[in-house]
Amino acid sequence: DAKTTQPTSMDCAEGRAANLPCNHSTISGNEYVYWYRQIHSQGPQYIIHGLKNNETNEMASLIITEDRKSSTLILPHATLRDTAVYYCIVRVANKDQGGSEKLVFGKGTKLTVNP
Amino acid sequence: DAGVTQSPTHLIKTRGQHVTLRCSPISGHKSVSWYQQVLGQGPQFIFQYYEKEERGRGNFPDRFSARQFPNYSSELNVNALLLGDSALYLCASSRTVLVTQYFGPGTRLLVL
Numbered sequence: 001d002a003k004t005t006q007p008t009s010m011d012c013a014e015g016r017a018a019n020l021p022c023n024h025s026t027i028s029g030n031e032y033v034y035w036y037r038q039i040h041s042q043g044p045q046y047i048i049h050g051l052k053n054n055e056t057n058e059m060a061s062l063i064i065t066e067d068r069k070s071s072t073l074i075l076p077h078a079t080l081r082d083t084a085v086y087y088c089i090v091r092v093a094n095k096d097q098g099g100s101e102k103l104v105f106g107k108g109t110k111l112t113v114n115p
Numbered sequence: 116d117a118g119v120t121q122s123p124t125h126l127i128k129t130r131g132q133h134v135t136l137r138c139s140p141i142s143g144h145k146s147v148s149w150y151q152q153v154l155g156q157g158p159q160f161i162f163q164y165y166e167k168e169e170r171g172r173g174n175f176p177d178r179f180s181a182r183q184f185p186n187y188s189s190e191l192n193v194n195a196l197l198l199g200d201s202a203l204y205l206c207a208s209s210r211t212v213l214v215t216q217y218f219g220p221g222t223r224l225l226v227l
Contacts, residue, residue, distance in 0.1 A: 034215075036218075041203070041221075041223075042220060042221070043119075043205050043207075043218035043219050043220045043221050044158065044205070044207075044218045045218070046215055046216070046217055046218075049215065087157060091213075101163065101171065101212055101213050102148070102160035102163065102171055102173060103148075103150075103158070103160065103207075103216060104160070105150075105157025105158045105159070106157055107155075107156065107157055108157055
């Protein structure tokens with residue numbers, strides 16, 4: 001059911017930028033792209049989200065292509081603590097139920113930051 | 116500010132029993148959603164509640180039920196437990212619907 005495709009795993013050297021890609025070719029015009037990460041056995045942590053424009057916060061940057069069919073999450077200076085599973089999610093809104101929503105998670109990308 | 120809290124952190128039950136999991140949302144958040152995460156998979160949506168009303172339901176059997184209280188805390192109930200119900204149960208809160216959800220640490224349920 002996930003509407004996104006991500007690589008299963010990626011490696012990154014500590015201190016370098018980590019660029020995590022995500023394909024969402026069937027995204028609708030009013031659907032947001034969300035990124036969460038999950039460190040082993042903890043709850044998912046919200047990172048960033050966007051609709052059309054690139055976004056940046058204290059954790060990461062989100063680059064969304066002009067056609068919105070793909071995006072990249074950038075961790076500018078990866079640390080060992082950034083080792084986690086990263087989920088790219090298209091937020092599905094169920095307007096039939098008064099605007100409820102559900103986050104549809106895939107399997108995510110396992111990012112390993114190496115010393 | 117305190118984040119989403121869940122209790123208990125761990126739980127062991129036997130097949131056929133029932134279980135109640137609890138969630139307290141972030142202060143000011145009126146919506147709570149529940150997710151199930153089995154080992155090796157991403158979380159799967161179970162329910163969303165907003166202002167004490169069910170706003171969404173995932174593809175789970177009727178053995179799963181939930182409710183939201185006037186203080187916006189929530190309970191997830193699972194009856195007639197099966198081995199396959201062993202999972203990490205996650206609660207997420209948001210100010211309203213259709214905005215960012217923030218997750219709690221989860222309750223790890225083991226059914227023997």
